[in-house]
Amino acid sequence: MARSIATTTTVDLAGLLDFVRPRHHLLLVTTRQDGRPQVSPVSGGVDDAGRIVVSTYPDRAKARNAERDPRVSVCVLSDEWDGPWVQVDGTAEVLHMPEAEDALVDYFRCIAGEHPDWDEYRAAMRLQGKSLIRVTPERWGPLATGGFPADVAARLDAQP
Template identity: 85%
Template sequence: MKIPPTKGPLMARSIATNTAVDLTELLDFVRPRHRFLLATTRRDGRPQLSPVSGGVDDAGRLVISSYPGRAKAVNAERDPRVSVCVLSDDWNGPWVQVDGDAEVVQMPEAEDALVDYFRCIAGEHPDWDEYRAAMRLQNKSLIRITPTRWGPIATGGFPADVAARLDP
């Protein structure tokens, strides 16, 4: 059965893909992407989702800056099992879900790790002393996530069997 278009001109039909990757390929995929959705678990067992900026540190952990009292940090300290959906800048770009174990690092131990976090997202800061002072003043913390499993790198689109039934 052919499925007719709903309205407007026909668009190219993209077919969804899923590409299995090893840890090295996963981290290579994540490094240039900084839009994450972090899922932690609330006390009542329901998910807490937080849109965050993130990166990958030199040890291969996903890193996210936070404040000690934020739900994501409190939840991750209570239950370190977290998930991160790493999105591409382009809404229709590839994405991946990473599950892992979180560690929340507080000041003063977080200071050097926050420098590494900034570098992996934005490069060099024009004044590291100023940056460090701001992180101390804000009492920032860092969430580090060690990947334990991950899904395939996925792209959106039609399932192949549906795309085949659509008008060309």
């Protein structure tokens, strides 16, 4: 049986955003006060301005960390564990209510489409005191898939 070979594909910003848009499983990496990473599994999307957006609460570590140090990284995963992924580095902006309200509507739309009752959704976001983190992509790695290096796969496949 042929082995899965790891791949990397370099893309421009448009290609990156096309890759990220349908994928909503992310790992958001912020920096703790002691300089160590804080990794948060989150749902996210891409807004109309090409920023990666994540809903949160003001007291969560990711929000506090991003406000203190806006340099963040996002690992965008595919639904399948062994599907393609990409790391995006960028600058975060944290919005709190009431400034976050319209941005949270955009966040919902880019992940789930239209809400049946936007007034109800807005009221829920206000009641919950939700916040939004927007990450402007500044650099990113290639789109990657896991697997063996090509030379290792060839050696393994050549084995009887």
